Amino acid sequence: MRLLGDILRMMRPPQWIKNLFVFPALIFSHHLFNAGYCLKSLAAFLLFCLIAGSIYILNDLMDVEEDRHHPQKKSRPIAAGNVSKRLAWSLFGLFSTVGLAMAFLLDGGFGIAASVYFAMNVGYSAALKRVAIVDVIVVSLGFVLRAAAGGLVIDVEVSPWLLICTTLLALFLVLAKRRHELIMLSDRASMLTELSIAVSDEEKAVKYRKSLDDYNPYFLDQLIGITTASTLMAYILYTLSDDAIRKFGDTDLVYTVPFVIYGIFRYLYLIHMKREGGSPTQTLLQDWPLMVDVVLWGVSVTLAIYVRN
Secondary structure, three states: HHHHHHHHHOOOOOHHHHHHHHHHHHHHHHOOOOOOHHHHHHHHHHHHHHHHHHHHHHHHHHHHHHHHHOHHHOOOOOOOOOOOOOHHHHHHHHHHHHHHHHHHOHHHHHHHOOOOHHHHHHHHOOOHHOOOOOHHHHHHHHHHHHHHHHHHHOOOOHHHHHHHHHHHHHHHHHHHHHHHHHHHHHHHHHHHHOOOOOHHHHHHOOOHHHHHHHHHHHHHHHHHHHHHHHHHHHHHHHHHHHHHHHHHHHHHHHHHHHHHHHHHHHHHHHHHOOOOOHHHHHHHOOOOHHHHHHHHHHHHHHHHHHHHH
């Protein structure tokens, strides 16, 4: 039972919430109450969970030595020695093969999108995560591919506005995560300096992500500021666009804007005042005002799209 628990931990179920990005295409295409489409979207969500889980296993295999010197990540199953590398490689191969094969069986276009997502993340785990700016863009594209795959699996056109908003929101979240990592490790380095501790393992912990060498808080704050403004403007313009009016018959979607504004502002508050943001999933699940806001946004979107249309 302990081994099964460790295997599940390697696949990081809390991170699967990111795969909810396959559902916007279903919601915004007026098919939320179509049972067949809902089942296909649910299957797409589950397959992305399996494929993403295999990627997390690969990531832990690639980073095992660095994780062993990290204050939190050293407890991960592979780094802690609870799961052997041989078993982990076998599970990676099994989960990824089954996930991709079933993705193509579900829908050819969806299978291609899932394969691109898989290949891109293999490249990220192998090398791209060590390249500043590229690492942020690659992670953000993962969200965009989920959104596009959600449209492909139910054979509906995905609005360019949806892809733009997804891209900008993903960039915002990933940049906030990088900022948190940088601040956290910088604080740890300062603490070690104050205590006059010269331990090689601790020094490795500070440098566990090489791309962080090319970032600083000021630069990241500038990028976060740009993506914050761009995300808000893109969403507001979408709610008033001809595309939205053509699909939904009115501009009621604009009434969902206050929830988006509050959600982004709340996240910025958590980043700067509470020093959170290291894990968008954890931040969402642990901050009840943010969670309530997301739920209210979902309800308001559903009402705006379906009640009067």
